[in-house]
Amino acid sequence: MRDIPEPEPDRRDDTALNETRPTDTLFGTLEERVVPVLVPLPAERPYSYRVPEGMQVEPGTIVQVPLGPRQVAGVVWDAPTDPVEPRKLRPITRRFDCPPLSTETRRFVDWVADYTLSPPGLVARMVLRAPAAFDPEPAAEGLRLTQARPDRPTSARTRLIETAAHPGEWTRGGLARAAGVSLSVVDGLMRQGVLEPVWLPSHPVVAPPDTGAARATLNPEQGAVAEQLAERIGQGFSVSLLEGVTGSGKTEVYFEAVARALDAGGQVLILLPEIALTQSFIDRFHARFGAEPAQWHSDVAPRTRERVWRQVAEGRVRVVAGARSALFLPFSNLSLIVVDEEHDPAYKQEDRTFYHARDMAVVRGQIGGAPVVLASATPSLESRVNAEAGRYTRHLLASRFADAVLPRLELVDMRRHPPARGRFVSPVLLTAIEETVARGEQALLFLNRRGYAPLTLCRVCGHRFGCPQCSSWLVEHRLRGTLQCHHCGHAERRPEACPHCGTFDHLVPCGPGVERLAEEMVEAFPDARTILLSSDLPGGARRLRQELDAVADGEADIVIGTQLVAKGHHFPLMTLVGAVDADLGLANGDPRAAERTFQLLHQVTGRAGRTGLKSRGLIQTFAPEHPVMQAIAAGEPEAFYQRETIERERAGLPPFGRLAAIIVSADTRREAEEHGRELRRAAPPDDDLEVLGPAEAPLALLRGRHRFRLLVQGPRRAPLQAYLREMTARAPRPRGSVHVQIDIDPQSFL
DNA sequence: AGCACGCCGACT
């Protein structure tokens, strides 16, 4: 990790903070202090503000400053500013009573801004996204018993005093309720000075974790890995790749490193993809540490969010479990970062500031001198290559818990075992389902396609229903009676007649979706309990969670699900997993399609067989010879990764993609994609082609490992060309890259 | 990012 550039020294040296500069006034020279303040807007440098007489600020102090017509929160920074006319200078409005952002947090903001070519103000904005947290939480007024005693001790008063004598914090209302007296009794005793008001410190948003609450029982292998991870705590920056199949105890193992970091007095951040941040994870944490971690994700109530932010800044919150944005919390003493499910594409943010949270977590660890643990059953190519190259230490958890065994995986060659006409499940899989259900066990059919059918056409005239806004087909959702575009969200009612030729009742669905698969199962196994799990079912996330629990409790025989079944849910009775269309993800033109498909199928088949029952995974494919299918059948990621990546790297080839197209002309991503489709048609068939929007293009150029075809046209041509010239000029500047550049997507090989 | 200013199409 020596590749992370040191912060450029000149950036700190040439602007002394609280710089004193003489200003000429009518009355002579007046000394005034001017400081750089990073404001939440896309300016390349901090703005300068005057510091009012008597105000103390230092780098990291959070302040309120006037900005045009409004007041905004900014951070006092330590970077040079552009010269500004003295008459434009305005004073800082106030400083918030809030711990200053730590040096590590500030260096992290600078680094991310520099790396992602984002204005530092916008990165700082991600840190400051808890507006009401900069002022201290309003202290609650509590009451405390004094030495004084009432002049006339009535029974109500005596009871009140007895109650108040109990240890603990009492509020006015709470005390009255607990003593069974009215508020006027409390007020009376306050007037007599028997009770006095005290300021209660605000309550911790979560109880402190207890590292000794419940030691996990680890087998020798897990114990050894846990110890190796724990030994890294306090030893400075390192990255450990913790790899193990579903059920191998990764979480329990890294919890031991978390415990060690907490014992050493540090803060811990556990990053999870938003979808994996479930109650079940929180429960597991609670079981180990006797308290919940603070949570940070989009569903956390604003009020709680602010308290978490504040208490992280104060160092009172010790552990945060959060989605990628938790990386920008104002930790002051971060001593361990865990990135669970590190391969998950949800870590990549693709709007505003583009960043990959896994990579930025590594950078944050480097800046703060803290160890980083990346955990996954199916590590990303980047992480595997980094491990191969010795930058990351690899820890392998080979076995599963107890007697649970991995499912036996078989490929079903759909050319040799075709389903019946208009059906999608091969007789081989049908037989397996029948046997499974007969034994009272559960079968899972995985198909990553929502709705009933991905394409509808008219049997009479051949009309195909396409999206009016983009170029994809409309997906029929029979349960809702709609045709929907999964690309742009366009939806319309399913018509009775063909809009082209007017014929009624001759519209035919083509291809399978989960709804259609459910229909097929109900017909084939009318006595079995079939359940459909899809993110678009009515009832929303809560209903879905209930359904998942019901499945785990055995209240279904056949489960049909989209990719949501691959994420973090354990079904103890599941002994058969069928991937209905394993080839599906391979054909979509995504250069990471093979990797994603491998990961998805691996995770789905890993759902089965936690109880020690014999379990099977059947993978329906038309291409059993494809390396992804071979690797899945072997049940060993190695086969796939070596073929797909490492060999390629050894051969001296760019890992993926010989040609990347950059569309710099477009104003919107959609427009860029349209240009991209044209370009893809025109490209030689053996070129791997990546289409990048305008926001990504300069970055890709800067990182430049690929040949680029530039298409520069349209209304913003001139500024973009200038920008690109500037970027190209910057590109040769020797700067290391933290990660092996495996992904042609510039954001992922940061 | 917001927000204001500024120049061209369909209407209370």
Add this chain to the structure above:
DNA sequence: GTCGGCGTGCTC
């Protein structure tokens, strides 16, 4: 004749 579209520019 105005209301309103978003293109352009500015914020210490």
